[in-house]
Amino acid sequence: MNLFTAINNALFIALETDPSSIVFGQDVAFGGVFRCTQNLQEEFGPDRVFNTPLNESSIAGLAIGYASMSGGTAIGEMQFADYMFPAFDQIVNEMSKFRYRSGNQWNCGGVTLRSPCGAVGHGGHYHSQSPEAFLTHCPGIVVVMPRGPKAAKGLLLSSIRSKDPVIFLEPKALYRAAVEDVPVEDYEVELGKAEVMREGSDVTVLGWGGHLRVLEQACDLSKENDGISCELIDLQTLTPWDIECVTNSVNKTGKLIVSHEAPVTSGFGAEVVATVQAECFYSLESPIQRVCGLDTPFPLVFEKYYIPDKLKNYEAIKTVVESANNNN
Amino acid sequence: MSSTSHAFDISGSYELHNFETGPPETTEVTKEELVNIFETMYTMRRMEITCDNEYKARNIRGFCHLYDGQEAVACGIQAALAPEDSWVTSYRCHVLALMRGGSVSEVIGELFGKAGGVTKGKGGSMHMYNKEHNFFGGHGIVGAQVPVGTGLAFANKYKAKPGEPMNVAIACYGDGAANQGQIWESANMANLWDLPMIYCIENNHYGMGTSIDRHSSISDYYKMGNAIPGLRIDGMNVLSVIEGMKFAKEYVGAGNGPIYVEMMTYRYHGHSMSDPGTTYRNRDEIEFTRSNRDPVEHVKSCLQEADFMSAEEIKETEKRIRKEVQKEVMKAKEWATPEYKEVATDIYAKSLTPYDGTYPPFVRMPDFAKSFTFDV
Ligand SMILES: Cc1ncc(C[n+]2csc(CCOP(=O)(O)OP(=O)(O)O)c2C)c(N)n1
Ligand SMILES: [Mg+2]
Numbered sequence: 001m002n003l004f005t006a007i008n009n010a011l012f013i014a015l016e017t018d019p020s021s022i023v024f025g026q027d028v029a030f031g032g033v034f035r036c037t038q039n040l041q042e043e044f045g046p047d048r049v050f051n052t053p054l055n056e057s058s059i060a061g062l063a064i065g066y067a068s069m070s071g072g073t074a075i076g077e078m079q080f081a082d083y084m085f086p087a088f089d090q091i092v093n094e095m096s097k098f099r100y101r102s103g104n105q106w107n108c109g110g111v112t113l114r115s116p117c118g119a120v121g122h123g124g125h126y127h128s129q130s131p132e133a134f135l136t137h138c139p140g141i142v143v144v145m146p147r148g149p150k151a152a153k154g155l156l157l158s159s160i161r162s163k164d165p166v167i168f169l170e171p172k173a174l175y176r177a178a179v180e181d182v183p184v185e186d187y188e189v190e191l192g193k194a195e196v197m198r199e200g201s202d203v204t205v206l207g208w209g210g211h212l213r214v215l216e217q218a219c220d221l222s223k224e225n226d227g228i229s230c231e232l233i234d235l236q237t238l239t240p241w242d243i244e245c246v247t248n249s250v251n252k253t254g255k256l257i258v259s260h261e262a263p264v265t266s267g268f269g270a271e272v273v274a275t276v277q278a279e280c281f282y283s284l285e286s287p288i289q290r291v292c293g294l295d296t297p298f299p300l301v302f303e304k305y306y307i308p309d310k311l312k313n314y315e316a317i318k319t320v321v322e323s324a325n326n327n328n
Numbered sequence: 329m330s331s332t333s334h335a336f337d338i339s340g341s342y343e344l345h346n347f348e349t350g351p352p353e354t355t356e357v358t359k360e361e362l363v364n365i366f367e368t369m370y371t372m373r374r375m376e377i378t379c380d381n382e383y384k385a386r387n388i389r390g391f392c393h394l395y396d397g398q399e400a401v402a403c404g405i406q407a408a409l410a411p412e413d414s415w416v417t418s419y420r421c422h423v424l425a426l427m428r429g430g431s432v433s434e435v436i437g438e439l440f441g442k443a444g445g446v447t448k449g450k451g452g453s454m455h456m457y458n459k460e461h462n463f464f465g466g467h468g469i470v471g472a473q474v475p476v477g478t479g480l481a482f483a484n485k486y487k488a489k490p491g492e493p494m495n496v497a498i499a500c501y502g503d504g505a506a507n508q509g510q511i512w513e514s515a516n517m518a519n520l521w522d523l524p525m526i527y528c529i530e531n532n533h534y535g536m537g538t539s540i541d542r543h544s545s546i547s548d549y550y551k552m553g554n555a556i557p558g559l560r561i562d563g564m565n566v567l568s569v570i571e572g573m574k575f576a577k578e579y580v581g582a583g584n585g586p587i588y589v590e591m592m593t594y595r596y597h598g599h600s601m602s603d604p605g606t607t608y609r610n611r612d613e614i615e616f617t618r619s620n621r622d623p624v625e626h627v628k629s630c631l632q633e634a635d636f637m638s639a640e641e642i643k644e645t646e647k648r649i650r651k652e653v654q655k656e657v658m659k660a661k662e663w664a665t666p667e668y669k670e671v672a673t674d675i676y677a678k679s680l681t682p683y684d685g686t687y688p689p690f691v692r693m694p695d696f697a698k699s700f701t702f703d704v
Contacts, residue, residue, distance in 0.1 A: 030608070085469070
């Protein structure tokens with residue numbers, strides 16, 4: 001399966017196993033822009049899978065209302081992550097705090113909002129952004145970004161069944177590109193847990209989402225050219241994030257690279273770095289490096305400069321290891 | 329140029345909401361004006377078709393929304409408004425950029441990502457602007473341009489000389505956009521404060537793949553402002569658009585408050601280049617519109633009806649324009665791509681270049697030989 005069929009499959013299972021679940025958003029009845037919801041309406045009918053008008057804020061509001069009444073499962077789609085901002089008030093002020101401000105009388109844990117994010121090569125200002133850091137700054141919501149089809153299916157099912165509202169960001173560049181063996185049965189991948197994709201001893205390389213493909217290549221290059229052994233970690237869930245997994249790794253390797261596509265300033269990488277320096281200060285052998293998007297609006301013609309590509313990561317890995325060696 | 333003119337019947341082009349009288353039922357147009365309209369609209373048509381071809385040839389990438397079918401709307405608005413009036417629109421903005429000071433080469437150059445494009449190659453299809461011509465441009469987020477337009481109307485009112493007609497503002501948006509919450513908010517403000525604002529809904533009957541009966545509980549968009557008066561215009565007849573927009577401009581410019589205008593129009597192409605545009609509507613519908621309501625064909629028949637141009641002359645003109653558009657495209661292809669340092673300009677008032685420490689001085693390119701160091 002590729003990423004869009006894996007998502008489709010997870011949605012199918014969710015609709016099949018949970019009679020309260022509904023799927024809605026712009027054009028989802030026709031399969032959606034990226035085909036993630038194809039055939040769902042045919043299978044489950046227009047009461048459970050339906051189109052909404054072009055109203056992001058009401059898509060979020062609808063999800064919150066539906067989920068907070070008798071614990072229904074609401075799976076909404078924001079057509080692109082860039083369009084989430086019209087719904088931001090609903091997400092930040094309504095969705096995230098409903099449990100807290102009602103003293104746990106009400107909650108909207110049944111909400112999952114799915115949305116495609118990230119660069120695609122030619123998306124320009126409004127079809128390329130990765131808004132995860134805006135969301136992780138907001139206590140009360142869970143933010144998830146899978147790296148490929150197999151993880152995506154399990155993480156999406158966990159998100160849908162989670163007792164907290166989840167924003168599920170799907171790397172759109174991989175919808176068709178990434179193909180993996182995905183089990184057909186119902187399974188979950190635990191939220192809040194990172195996955196060590198490759199064990200290594202020299203440096204920890206941390207990322208999430210589709211960007212891990214780039215990091216895998218950077219790790220390969222470091223191995224081939226410089227014999228550096230990288231430990232590659234996929235964070236998977238950004239809030240709450242798996243601090244233990246990351247700090248264990250950094251305590252072992254003494255070095256860390258964090259890389260993400262979103263702009264560097266106030267990106268989620270900054271959060272990771274702050275925590276790691278507090279937890280692993282005495283194990284660190286060289287300054288932590290962030291390899292991220294530039295602090296610019298997402299540029300159309302300059303995308304290939306903007307992106308923290310494999311060579312930028314390769315260079316950073318080398319720098320971190322060399323600087324540790326020089327100080328020893 | 330001769331000053332021959334002709335009176336055209338445009339009765340039946342309008343429907344009114346909260347108005348007692350509407351725009352006139354006939355309009356007097358000179359030969360010069362009509363020829364000009366024809367040339368403009370035919371250039372628009374050719375430009376968009378050329379974009380389509382260049383897209384298919386992979387010279388243009390990414391998101392690209394074409395305007396063919398809707399030409400009479402942009403052309404008519406431009407003819408009725410003054411250059412000082414402010415104009416803001418959605419992502420479907422190529423043709424408006426052309427109306428507001430841009431050339432075909434600058435529009436297509438922008439799509440090619442060239443430094444000579446209307447936005448220095450930094451915006452692409454959905455983002456074209458022209459300060460000198462009061463064009464506040466293309467906006468990628470559906471509906472977001474409308475509160476901005478209301479702000480423009482506010483500024484126009486704020487700056488107006490007492491007792492004189494105000495410059496007006498117009499925001500164009502689609503039938504799909506019309507139910508975005510932020511539009512209702514801004515319409516209330518405009519009405520509360522009598523802003524010289526034209527809410528212009530280009531009703532092409534679809535928001536992406538969804539037809540209006542599936543996405544809107546109201547299909548009479550011109551009535552959508554409730555207390556705000558509205559005017560529905562046959563958006564395929566450029567002469568009706570011009571008279572209708574003159575009426576709208578005069579009404580809002582005189583301090584009566586805002587107006588809702590609904591343009592009944594149609595887009596031939598799919599929503600964007602990735603949409604063939606034939607899965608949610610049938611070919612007959614498109615063909616029917618092409619053969620019965622085409623806005624360019626309509627102007628041609630007006631030219632002939634008034635004896636302003638013969639069929640032969642029309643053909644000649646079309647041939648000339650096709651060549652001109654092609655020449656403009658060739659010109660744009662020659663332009664350079666923007667320099668890398670442009671990635672860091674225009675973010676804050678104070679440019680981040682020359683290099684001030686904010687960006688890594690060394691830029692590693694996918695091809696190492698092309699890597700470079702910033703001039704410090
Ligand atoms: C806030 C937001 N939501 C969704 C989109 C995706 N989108 C782009 S255009 C469009 C349809 C708009 O239809 P309409 O307003 O009728 O304008 P038209 O394309 O017909 O000119 C949609 C859903 C977007 N750009 N912004
Ligand atoms: Mg439309």
